[in-house]
Amino acid sequence: REELTHLILKLLQAWKEPLSHFNQHIEHHQELPDDSLSKAKQISNMVHELKTGVEKVTEKARFSINSLNGMASSEAAGLSISNEANMMSDSDFIHCFRRDSNKVQSYLKILKCRIMPENSC
Numbered sequence: 689r690e691e692l693t694h695l696i697l698k699l700l701q702a703w704k705e706p707l708s709h710f711n712q713h714i715e716h717h718q719e720l721p722d723d724s725l726s727k728a729k730q731i732s733n734m735v736h737e738l739k740t741g742v743e744k745v746t747e748k749a750r751f752s753i754n755s756l757n758g759m760a761s762s763e764a765a766g767l768s769i770s771n772e773a774n775m776m777s778d779s780d781f782i783h784c785f786r787r788d789s790n791k792v793q794s795y796l797k798i799l800k801c802r803i804m805p806e807n808s809c
Contacts, residue, residue, distance in 0.1 A: 689799060689802050689803065692795055692798060692799050692802070693742065693745070693746050693799060695795060696742050696792055696795050696796065696799070697739065697742055697743065697746070699788050699791060699792050699795075700735055700738060700739040700742065700792065701739065702788075703735055703785065703788065704735065704736070704739075706781070706785075707728075707731065707732045707735060707785070708732065710728065710778075710781055711728050711729060711732055713778075714728055714778070731785075738792070742796075745799075745803075797809075
């Protein structure tokens with residue numbers, strides 16, 4: 689459970705900075721409707737809230753998250769955000785985010801089943 693929780697937190701933490709850059713990038717697109725801009729900001733907020741929630745679950749389960757707290761998001765991603773984000777098209781970025789979001793969702797389901805097996809997983 690501890691390794692799975694760390695993996696979830698690393699994925700969420702790794703997306704913080706790229707999502708921020710993406711939001712800044714799309715704000716400069718005048719042709720995008722306001723709805724798209726608000727959805728991008730909403731996604732960033734949801735990722736932050738999910739990370740906070742997973743950290744609270746981690747603390748309640750008495751897992752150690754000290755190793756992740758000091759890690760910068762670009763270090764967690766293991767890449768240079770400025771180079772990688774600039775080279776990636778918006779559709780590729782969204783595809784990668786969706787793929788990692790699906791991973792986080794699957795990992796959370798597995799974690800839930802391991803913590804509360806009575807949920808008939």
